[in-house]
Amino acid sequence: MGSFIWKRLLLMIPTLLGVTIVVFLMLKIVPGDPVNALVPTDATEAEREAVRARLGLDQPIFVQYANWLARVVRGDLGDSLVRRLPVADLLLPALQNTLLLAITAAIVSFAVALAVGVYSAYYPKSSLAATFNALSLAGIGLPNFWVALILIGVFSVALGWLPSAGMKSAGGGSFADIIRHLILPVAATVLSTVGVMTRMVRSTVSGILQQDHIFVLRAKGISPTKVLLHVLRNGMPTILNVAGLQFGYLLGGSVLVETVFSWPGVGQVIYQTIGQRDFPVVQAGVLIIAIAFVGINLIVDAAHAALDPRVRRV
Amino acid sequence: MRRFNLFANARMPAVWLALAALLLAAACGEAGGGSEAAKEQTLVIGMSAANIPVPDTTPTEGYEGMRFVGYQLYDALVNWDLSKSDKQATLKPGLAESWEHSDSDPTLWTFHLRKNVSFHDGTPFNADSVIFAFERMMNPQFEYYNAQLAGSSASSFRHIESYAKIDDSTVSIKTKGVYSFLPYDLTGILIASPEAIKKEGAGYVNNPVGTGPFRFMSMKQGQEMVLAKNETYWGGAPKLDQIVLRPISDPSARLAALQAGEIDWAEVPPPESIELLKSAGYQLLTNPYPHIWPYVLNVQDGPWKDKRVRQAANYAIDREGMSSVLLVGAATPSTQPMYKGHAWYSDKGEAYDYNPDKAKQLLAEAGYPNGFKTTFLVPSSGSGNMWPLVMNEYVQKNLKAVGIDVKLETIEWQTLLTQFLGGFPKDKEVGAYNISLPTISPTFYSMFFSTASIFPNGINIGGYSNPEFDRLVEKAETVFDESEQTAIFREASAILADDAPYLYVVHDLNLRALSPKVKGFVQPQSWFADLTTISME
Numbered sequence: 001m002g003s004f005i006w007k008r009l010l011l012m013i014p015t016l017l018g019v020t021i022v023v024f025l026m027l028k029i030v031p032g033d034p035v036n037a038l039v040p041t042d043a044t045e046a047e048r049e050a051v052r053a054r055l056g057l058d059q060p061i062f063v064q065y066a067n068w069l070a071r072v073v074r075g076d077l078g079d080s081l082v083r084r085l086p087v088a089d090l091l092l093p094a095l096q097n098t099l100l101l102a103i104t105a106a107i108v109s110f111a112v113a114l115a116v117g118v119y120s121a122y123y124p125k126s127s128l129a130a131t132f133n134a135l136s137l138a139g140i141g142l143p144n145f146w147v148a149l150i151l152i153g154v155f156s157v158a159l160g161w162l163p164s165a166g167m168k169s170a171g172g173g174s175f176a177d178i179i180r181h182l183i184l185p186v187a188a189t190v191l192s193t194v195g196v197m198t199r200m201v202r203s204t205v206s207g208i209l210q211q212d213h214i215f216v217l218r219a220k221g222i223s224p225t226k227v228l229l230h231v232l233r234n235g236m237p238t239i240l241n242v243a244g245l246q247f248g249y250l251l252g253g254s255v256l257v258e259t260v261f262s263w264p265g266v267g268q269v270i271y272q273t274i275g276q277r278d279f280p281v282v283q284a285g286v287l288i289i290a291i292a293f294v295g296i297n298l299i300v301d302a303a304h305a306a307l308d309p310r311v312r313r314v
Numbered sequence: 315m316r317r318f319n320l321f322a323n324a325r326m327p328a329v330w331l332a333l334a335a336l337l338l339a340a341a342c343g344e345a346g347g348g349s350e351a352a353k354e355q356t357l358v359i360g361m362s363a364a365n366i367p368v369p370d371t372t373p374t375e376g377y378e379g380m381r382f383v384g385y386q387l388y389d390a391l392v393n394w395d396l397s398k399s400d401k402q403a404t405l406k407p408g409l410a411e412s413w414e415h416s417d418s419d420p421t422l423w424t425f426h427l428r429k430n431v432s433f434h435d436g437t438p439f440n441a442d443s444v445i446f447a448f449e450r451m452m453n454p455q456f457e458y459y460n461a462q463l464a465g466s467s468a469s470s471f472r473h474i475e476s477y478a479k480i481d482d483s484t485v486s487i488k489t490k491g492v493y494s495f496l497p498y499d500l501t502g503i504l505i506a507s508p509e510a511i512k513k514e515g516a517g518y519v520n521n522p523v524g525t526g527p528f529r530f531m532s533m534k535q536g537q538e539m540v541l542a543k544n545e546t547y548w549g550g551a552p553k554l555d556q557i558v559l560r561p562i563s564d565p566s567a568r569l570a571a572l573q574a575g576e577i578d579w580a581e582v583p584p585p586e587s588i589e590l591l592k593s594a595g596y597q598l599l600t601n602p603y604p605h606i607w608p609y610v611l612n613v614q615d616g617p618w619k620d621k622r623v624r625q626a627a628n629y630a631i632d633r634e635g636m637s638s639v640l641l642v643g644a645a646t647p648s649t650q651p652m653y654k655g656h657a658w659y660s661d662k663g664e665a666y667d668y669n670p671d672k673a674k675q676l677l678a679e680a681g682y683p684n685g686f687k688t689t690f691l692v693p694s695s696g697s698g699n700m701w702p703l704v705m706n707e708y709v710q711k712n713l714k715a716v717g718i719d720v721k722l723e724t725i726e727w728q729t730l731l732t733q734f735l736g737g738f739p740k741d742k743e744v745g746a747y748n749i750s751l752p753t754i755s756p757t758f759y760s761m762f763f764s765t766a767s768i769f770p771n772g773i774n775i776g777g778y779s780n781p782e783f784d785r786l787v788e789k790a791e792t793v794f795d796e797s798e799q800t801a802i803f804r805e806a807s808a809i810l811a812d813d814a815p816y817l818y819v820v821h822d823l824n825l826r827a828l829s830p831k832v833k834g835f836v837q838p839q840s841w842f843a844d845l846t847t848i849s850m851e
Contacts, residue, residue, distance in 0.1 A: 030729070031728075031729045031732050031733065032726070032728035032729045032731075032732050033728070033731075033732045033735075035465075036728060036731050036732060036735070037374065037728075038374075038462065038465050038466050039465050039466055039468060040466065040467075040468070040469045041751065041752065041773070042469050042757070042758070042761045042762075042773055043465070043468050043469055044468075044472075044771075044772060044773075045735075045770050045771075047465065047468040047469075048465075048735075050461075050464075050465065051461070051462075051465035054461045054462075054465075082368075082374055083365070083368050083374065083535075084368060084370075084462060084516075084519060085368075085519070085535075089535075090535055093534075093535060094535070094536060149566055149567075152566075152567065152570045153570070156570050156571075156573070156574040157570050157573045157574060160574060160575075163571075163574060163576055164567060164570040164571050164574050164576065165360075165560070165562050165567050165568075165570070165571045165576060166537060166538075166560060166562075166571075166576070167537060168537075169576065259364075259563065259564060260564055260566075260567055261567065262536075262560070262561065262562045262563070262564070262567060262571075264534070264535065264536030264537045265536075268364070268536055269365075269535075269536060271364065272364035272365050272536075272563070275364065275727070275728060276728070277728055
């Protein structure tokens, strides 16, 4: 088990290096100049050049990348070009906010998907299951930023029940206040995750329900709740695997939802800094999400291995 | 086979019910809260920026940063007079009570500073603070030199040769050559507390200190910045106790936040919401200000080289239709760099009405009876660019009607800006860039249109050149009498209307929506805003 995790940890290194190289190159290939966000429109080329040289943006790409990497491995993410703060000061608070959103969304979608998926597998012909099926398809198909706007229109503007933007009210910030701000972004975020996971839970559970050992359990007269536990135990590796992946998507894929709701998370920071070409922040933001994604996969794989001995032999 | 009834288990629904009740309670618990804050006079502003501005003396987030943070925390030697809505914002004494230039040497200016003014941290304001501010941006050898600030305020001290303290309340400034626009440039150099900068070092931006009407309280990246009343402001204490700035970059989200009562002030709501907001009792404010939304034409190559073609295009645009119908009154027609009503506007120049027949005739005279094809590079969004997608399609339709077949190439804003600043591409035909530009200070005449500023020497990107215009703007810099200066600007504006180096379309009207609770705000003809007169009902 230990060597399994070590192997996986080692494999993380080339993955993350690859991610940083791709992101770095992409940012450099896309036209646009961070200096534009720093100088007034009527600045002359010489004034722009001076700022560029000071920021080291006049050096060849590979030198810039090597400098950046050398600092990152020492734990220094550098400074934001535009905001003049250490990147960590910008991203770590944002990461907390994103984690709050993503973990809440993960818990909600996991709970909903499990309940709905199991129900649909047990009663595949019921009209409720058909409705769930249609809804989960819609959840996968609807773009989350659009759903976000509709939710704001209905629950914030028309009904006035919930706030439309930010993480807390002006002067607020209590637990209940944050929960109120969390409801709509979570609702918009979980839609596609719930859709994907519900369908996956349903097919996994219904597959297991048809297996012989379940038939035997039922024949022995074991209570339905206990049978369900057996079913879940068998289905859990698959479900966990997908849940882990989905959590990764929740972390990285909330850029648009965070923007619509002005949720101060990593996604919003990345969205804003891409617009300004604030390279160090975008780089670090993507890196953090990549680490989280890879890290979650590792945890899921480890859990999978613990639950299912066959995996450990890989 | 018996069906398993999983949900027959009685405990399950109870758990769910309890959970739902808990969530509901949490959701509704605070809905009526915040009554304590209501007693205080707090104004919550929804900015269009994606983050709160970095509150140094030249804040980030462009003019919005200057508007809500720069001029609230700080003063310059020369301030903007933002108290009137019926005429353009003019200059007024700021931290300098008065100033004059020497008659024998017009490059030498003397500024007499306001006495008994203190920074928010108690440090007295005097000549040393002014010199400190200048050194911080202009002297790379200075201990507290800040290269980033130097870059972001470069255009403000481009014409300053040297500066010196004469006594505690007097400083002198020497310009590079005779330069009468100096007071305009000085509005861009805000003065911070030297003690705060010395004490905080790089952390100064987390605890900025100025002399302005509001002082800094707190900020949270991406969330909010809180400013509080400066009780001892030299220009009179503001009525508000507190201002909360919230970045909400999505216009629909900003609108929703206003409607939900989370903010009292929304910058640029979507124009299609104007009628809805009005009927719901919101204050919809508009006023022209020095802003243009034109096409910068490539006058050095291709058909746009011919003045008649440029005039033809200007006659082809239905500006009234775009302003009042498409944009529901959020813009006003533009036929030269300044708007009608501004002192520098000229009624002598070509006044382009909507006249497609004249446009066709001019095109025929220029040798294009059947029109021509061209490409315009346009932004998809971006600061000051209004609603470029629909507006560009509107112009495209207008031009098509007179035979000019425009292909619109929509480019992401930063990319477009970078391309624009790099001049017109050499390897393909591009007729124009669509880009909004500020015309706040008279320096824009030379920066955007003079021969000396033709790319790469400046940002006259289209390459327009007219010796008579050059002579006028050079002269304006040496004229100190205001009315004489104004007359020259008008003459220059008339030439720019006739020569049409730009395809003028509209001026933005600075649309903002305020809740009915906000009282006493004057919407100035300016990029900036005076928040001291506001009170909350």
